[in-house]
Amino acid sequence: MTKLTFVAFDGTRFEVDAENGSTVMENAIRNAVPGIEAECGGACACATCHVYVDEAWTGVVGEPEAMEEDMLDFAYEVRPNSRLSCQIKVRDELDGLVVSVPERQG
Amino acid sequence: MAEPTRTDVLIVGAGPVGLFAVFQLGLFDMRCHLVDILDRPGGQCAELYPEKPIYDIPGYPMISAQGLVDRLMEQIAPFTPGFTFNRMVTALERLEDGGFRVTTDENEVFEARVVVIAAGGGSFQPKRPPIPGIEAYEGGSVFYSVRRMEAFRGEKVLIVGGGDSALDWTLNLQPVAESVTLVHRRPEFRAAPDSVNKMYALQEMKQLEFLVGQVTGLHGGDGKLTAATVKGPDGEVEVPCTRLLPFFGLTMKLGPVADWGLNLHENLIPVDTEKFETSEPGIFAIGDINWYPGKLKLILSGFHEAALMAQAAKRIVSPGERIVFQYTTSSTSLQKKLGVA
Numbered sequence: 001m002t003k004l005t006f007v008a009f010d011g012t013r014f015e016v017d018a019e020n021g022s023t024v025m026e027n028a029i030r031n032a033v034p035g036i037e038a039e040c041g042g043a044c045a046c047a048t049c050h051v052y053v054d055e056a057w058t059g060v061v062g063e064p065e066a067m068e069e070d071m072l073d074f075a076y077e078v079r080p081n082s083r084l085s086c087q088i089k090v091r092d093e094l095d096g097l098v099v100s101v102p103e104r105q106g
Numbered sequence: 107m108a109e110p111t112r113t114d115v116l117i118v119g120a121g122p123v124g125l126f127a128v129f130q131l132g133l134f135d136m137r138c139h140l141v142d143i144l145d146r147p148g149g150q151c152a153e154l155y156p157e158k159p160i161y162d163i164p165g166y167p168m169i170s171a172q173g174l175v176d177r178l179m180e181q182i183a184p185f186t187p188g189f190t191f192n193r194m195v196t197a198l199e200r201l202e203d204g205g206f207r208v209t210t211d212e213n214e215v216f217e218a219r220v221v222v223i224a225a226g227g228g229s230f231q232p233k234r235p236p237i238p239g240i241e242a243y244e245g246g247s248v249f250y251s252v253r254r255m256e257a258f259r260g261e262k263v264l265i266v267g268g269g270d271s272a273l274d275w276t277l278n279l280q281p282v283a284e285s286v287t288l289v290h291r292r293p294e295f296r297a298a299p300d301s302v303n304k305m306y307a308l309q310e311m312k313q314l315e316f317l318v319g320q321v322t323g324l325h326g327g328d329g330k331l332t333a334a335t336v337k338g339p340d341g342e343v344e345v346p347c348t349r350l351l352p353f354f355g356l357t358m359k360l361g362p363v364a365d366w367g368l369n370l371h372e373n374l375i376p377v378d379t380e381k382f383e384t385s386e387p388g389i390f391a392i393g394d395i396n397w398y399p400g401k402l403k404l405i406l407s408g409f410h411e412a413a414l415m416a417q418a419a420k421r422i423v424s425p426g427e428r429i430v431f432q433y434t435t436s437s438t439s440l441q442k443k444l445g446v447a
Contacts, residue, residue: 076236
């Protein structure tokens with residue numbers, strides 16, 4: 001199991017055990033993390049599972065692919081560490097990953 | 107008032123479940139007309155994820171969302187349903203004879219014995235960008251689509267977005283408007299490369315301005331826009347503008363369905379599980395928009411709901427007629443309707 005931490009907009013931390021191969025978004029939904037809507041269900045088609053990757057982790061998590069970058073155009077307050085959580089697959093190297101939920105989804 | 111289009115069943119929403127309802131209703135000789143806010147059939151399957159695979163349609167280990175829509179269109183073709191696209195159903199009222207009058211946002215009128223709401227997550231509507239105070243300018247200076255280009259003649263137009271809508275309107279309004287400024291959060295675009303090249307060429311000739319950044323504030327008063335603040339990599343600039351066109355894609359909203367006097371449960375329409383009828387007799391709700399204990403938002407659940415709904419709809423459309431349960435495999439009368447016998 002890989003440990004993930006979601007920081008809600010109000011600062012509440014949600015520490016969850018995630019299965020490798022699942023997406024970060026799926027773990028947010030399963031654990032009812034507020035602020036992750038995932039309207040399209042993980043198809044990279046809506047930009048409502050937008051998160052900010054903790055600066056210490058951006059290198060490990062990596063950059064969005066072109067399709068995700070396109071979809072990020074629809075997100076609210078996009079920053080250099082913005083990602084769509086449905087496009088981040090959980091793996092061993094992400095053990096301890098911290099992501100924050102924006103004030104609102106687009 | 108326009109002459110109403112008469113049909114047996116008016117279906118609100120042309121997603122997969124609305125389309126399959128045509129098949130089930132058609133087997134019982136009911137004529138259908140579908141109204142959808144999108145410009146083509148398929149609903150979310152067509153708009154959100156046409157190329158994505160679906161793995162839980164019985165009989166198809168894998169089918170793309172658009173593939174499923176294409177197959178459904180083929181499957182219902184024998185029943186020649188009517189379609190009205192690019193329209194939102196705004197009003198639904200009961201007539202004295204027990205039927206319904208349905209009106210669209212362009213004032214088309216339909217009269218039907220039965221109404222089936224298959225509106226999924228609601229109607230697709232343009233997304234409002236998160237710019238503080240934008241509501242105050244909507245309708246006067248802020249528009250989410252261009253219905254008449256004349257409304258932009260001589261105006262200082264600010265367009266936000268990086269897709270085809272943003273680029274197309276940048277190019278189309280450039281000769282008409284006093285000035286056009288395009289704002290996008292990065293120099294790469296989702297739009298057709300040809301449009302992007304044209305835009306950069308016009309920028310080169312100083313015929314329009316392109317800024318990398320995000321609009322963070324609006325200035326003006328009395329619903330009239332005078333300028334916008336654009337935050338870019340090098341800080342903030344103020345861009346004079348009298349019209350703002352944000353193109354931030356579509357989102358789903360329940361919309362006018364909420365005003366039709368139906369009971370609602372957390373923005374969903376409660377139905378019974380025998381007929382999938384709403385709190386109003388003669389109005390059914392199937393697919394993602396309905397709710398009942400154990401509801402699963404699966405396309406296949408919507409298909410099942412359509413089949414049971416059709417039985418109940420038949421009793422309303424043809425009261426007193428005996429309903430005979432038949433299989434398409436063996437019934438020559440059903441096969442005639444499908445054009446295969």
